[in-house]
Amino acid sequence: xxxxxxxxxxxxxxxxxxxxxxxxxxxxxxxxxxxxxxxxxxxxxxxxxxxxxxxxxxxxxxxxxxxxxxxxxxxxxxxxxxxxxxxxxxxxxxxxxxxxxxxxxxxxxxxxxxxxxxxxxxxxxxxxxxxxxxxxxxxxxxxxxxxxxxxxxxxxxxxxxxxxxxxxxxxxxxxxxxxxxxxxxxxxxxxxxxxxxxxxxxxxxxxxxxxxxxxxxxxxxxxxxxxxxxxxxxxxxxxxxxxxxxxxxxxxxxxxxxxxxxxxxxxxxxxxxxxxxxxxxxxxxxxxxxxxxxxxxxxxxxxxxxxxx
Numbered sequence: 001x002x003x004x005x006x007x008x009x010x011x012x013x014x015x016x017x018x019x020x021x022x023x024x025x026x027x028x029x030x031x032x033x034x035x036x037x038x039x040x041x042x043x044x045x046x047x048x049x050x051x052x053x054x055x056x057x058x059x060x061x062x063x064x065x066x067x068x069x070x071x072x073x074x075x076x077x078x079x080x081x082x083x084x085x086x087x088x089x090x091x092x093x094x095x096x097x098x099x100x101x102x103x104x105x106x107x108x109x110x111x112x113x114x115x116x117x118x119x120x121x122x123x124x125x126x127x128x129x130x131x132x133x134x135x136x137x138x139x140x141x142x143x144x145x146x147x148x149x150x151x152x153x154x155x156x157x158x159x160x161x162x163x164x165x166x167x168x169x170x171x172x173x174x175x176x177x178x179x180x181x182x183x184x185x186x187x188x189x190x191x192x193x194x195x196x197x198x199x200x201x202x203x204x205x206x207x208x209x210x211x212x213x214x215x216x217x218x219x220x221x222x223x224x225x226x227x228x229x230x231x232x233x234x235x236x237x238x239x240x241x242x243x244x245x246x247x248x249x250x251x252x253x254x255x256x257x258x259x260x261x262x263x264x265x266x267x268x269x270x271x272x273x274x275x276x277x278x279x280x281x282x283x284x285x286x287x288x289x290x291x292x293x294x295x296x297x298x299x300x301x302x303x304x305x306x307x308x309x
Contacts, residue, residue: 009189014038016045017155019179023162026173026189033169037162041178044161047075048154050097050147057148065144068133076137079130082153085269086127086244091276092269093244095125097147105240105249106229112238118247125244156222156268159183163264176264183220183264200293200301203227203255211295214306219290220264224275225256243276252278255297260290260305280304 012034014021021041023034049055056075063069071079082094098121102113124146131140141148150157155178162176163185173186175196187194198221199210226239226249243250257274261267266288274281274292280302285291291305 010034012038014041016041017158017178018051018151019155021179022175022177024175024177025166025171026186028171030169033166033171036169037165037176040162040165041158044074044154044158047072048078048150050149050151057150060139060141061147064141064146068131068136068138068140070136070138073137076132076139078150078154078157079139079148080132080134081157081265082148082150083127083130083132085153089245090273091243091245091250092152092272093125093127094148094150094152095127095130095141095146096242096244097149098124098145099244099247100240100242103231103238103240103242103249105231105238110231112231112233122247152272153265153268155179155181156220156263156265159220159264181220181222181264181268184216184218186218198260200258200295201225201227201256202299203295203297204299211299212293212301214260214291214293214303216260216290219260219262220267221258221260222264222267222271223256223258224271225254225295226252227255241275250276250278252276253296253298254278255295257295258293260292262288262290 008029009024009026010029010031011024023037025033047056050057056071060069086093102117102121104110124143129142131142159176159178159181163183166174166185173189176183184196188196195215195217197213197215199213202209202211203225226241229240231238238249241250254275257271259267259271259274261270270289285305294302
């Protein structure tokens with residue numbers, strides 16, 4: 001069975017969601033499946049993007065402080081999940097945009113804002129000021145200047161929808177890679193065990209150089225790290241992961257953490273949870289959370305749910 005999967009494969013590359021996407025199917029030469037997947041990605045990007053003036057999420061943002069906006073069931077369900085997780089206050093916050101834009105780390109014009117600027121923008125990131133109406137499927141941001149940004153959760157959600165699509169088409173095995181958000185579907189055709197091998201980036205080496213790797217069954221893997229986008233001022237490095245509880249880059253000894261979960265949207269969420277915690281969280285592992293790899297700035301590696309290597 002595994003060997004049969006390896007005999008045929010098709011690959012499609014695409015650029016969307018602000019990243020390079022690679023979709024790969026094993027055991028089939030049906031390229032039309034990947035064409036349908038690309039259409040699905042573009043459809044969801046049109047709903048969720050905040051990088052264009054027009055989308056359902058931007059309609060919500062433009063109406064902040066004015067009126068509720070009725071949206072599609074896809075947008076509503078993702079917004080609702082993002083708000084629920086933001087309310088848990090572990091570090092993920094879908095409303096953090098106004099503070100992130102102050103710092104602008106990784107882009108031209110990056111700077112360290114004043115405390116008064118941060119204090120002012122922090123008033124606009126309270127998830128309790130998002131009003132959701134399940135019956136009407138409307139979203140209302142109560143304060144003018146508030147912004148929803150689903151970028152920290154959307155790729156995982158979309159990856160899960162592609163997997164659903166593939167399963168409906170009878171796909172047996174494949175890889176969905178949405179710019180570093182990886183979702184393995186079915187068994188790996190390269191090993192009799194059916195397990196996939198996934199490398200974890202070495203934070204002090206060039207992209208693609210791994211510090212370790214793990215063998216996993218069908219799952220998703222997502223990484224949060226501080227080593228690719230940062231601002232250096234007077235010898236101090238400020239990375240791009242802003243803590244919504246302080247308005248400053250989170251203080252951490254971590255360089256990055258990679259989470260492995262059954263669903264990709266959970267990998268996105270749990271990656272933030274573990275990164276902001278800065279260490280393994282008690283009783284974190286369950287039937288959906290398979291494991292995590294913590295890489296510290298001193299190159300120490302800690303495995304949660306995996307045997308160390």
